[in-house]
Amino acid sequence: xxxxxxxxxxxxxxxxxxxxxxxxPIPRHDTVYWYQQGPGQDPQFLISFYEKMQxxxxxxxxxxSAQQFSDYHxxxxxxxxxxxxxxxxxxxxxxxxxxxSPLHFGNGTRLTVT
Amino acid sequence: AQSVSQHNHHVILSxxxxxxxxxxxxxxxxxxxxxxxxxxxxxxxxxLKYFSGDPLVKGIKxxxxxxxxxxxxxxxxxxxxxxxxxxxxxxxVNPPAGTYKYIFGTGTRLKVLA
Numbered sequence: 001x002x003x004x005x006x007x008x009x010x011x012x013x014x015x016x017x018x019x020x021x022x023x024x025p026i027p028r029h030d031t032v033y034w035y036q037q038g039p040g041q042d043p044q045f046l047i048s049f050y051e052k053m054q055x056x057x058x059x060x061x062x063x064x065s066a067q068q069f070s071d072y073h074x075x076x077x078x079x080x081x082x083x084x085x086x087x088x089x090x091x092x093x094x095x096x097x098x099x100x101s102p103l104h105f106g107n108g109t110r111l112t113v114t
Numbered sequence: 115a116q117s118v119s120q121h122n123h124h125v126i127l128s129x130x131x132x133x134x135x136x137x138x139x140x141x142x143x144x145x146x147x148x149x150x151x152x153x154x155x156x157x158x159x160x161x162l163k164y165f166s167g168d169p170l171v172k173g174i175k176x177x178x179x180x181x182x183x184x185x186x187x188x189x190x191x192x193x194x195x196x197x198x199x200x201x202x203x204x205x206x207v208n209p210p211a212g213t214y215k216y217i218f219g220t221g222t223r224l225k226v227l228a
Contacts, residue, residue, distance in 0.1 A: 033215075033216070041220070041221075042204060042218045042219060042220045042221045043158070043204070043218050044218075045215050045216065045217075045218075048215065056215045058215060090157060090158065092158075092216075102148055102160045102163050103148075103158075103160075103206075103216055104160075105150075105157045105158040105159070106157060107156070107157045108157050
């Protein structure tokens, strides 16, 4: 079965650079979530989208932005990167009309800022 | 504010020992409850979920969890752990009528000794 696909798997950037992370949800899933997981920490909710509109916002820094496109894939854009942005970034998708639908997570993008 | 508490941050067990991981949530309304597992270097995978009905739910790999509404708890159990169960376990809550922002606990890191 198709799963959530994230790219790239690994990304190394320098401070003050920009990065773009991509997420392709499970087919027919209309909701995408972004989570940030620092080393040894629990996943922290960043932002979510439903039908290409921002649905909810968590602890996403102003330096980050995200959007969902017409094909439901989503991109997380990160600018002015800081060392503390080094983390595993997970994307998850679900089908909103199925209220009991669990999140399906991608493999994550490991971002290292040097 | 809604929160999820996992009491044990690190648990070390020998193979064949029984496991119980605690999870308590603070939300007065109806919730959907989940346990996710994250094997080293991998993404979050769904172990089991509860949204209604029998408060004892069975998941994959021999795991089960019991929802006790009066205690706001959703503890994860396994009668006999295996070395391959070494992973981090996250409890999560999603209020079905609220935002679509899943709230995760801080995780419990389980190490099973062979």
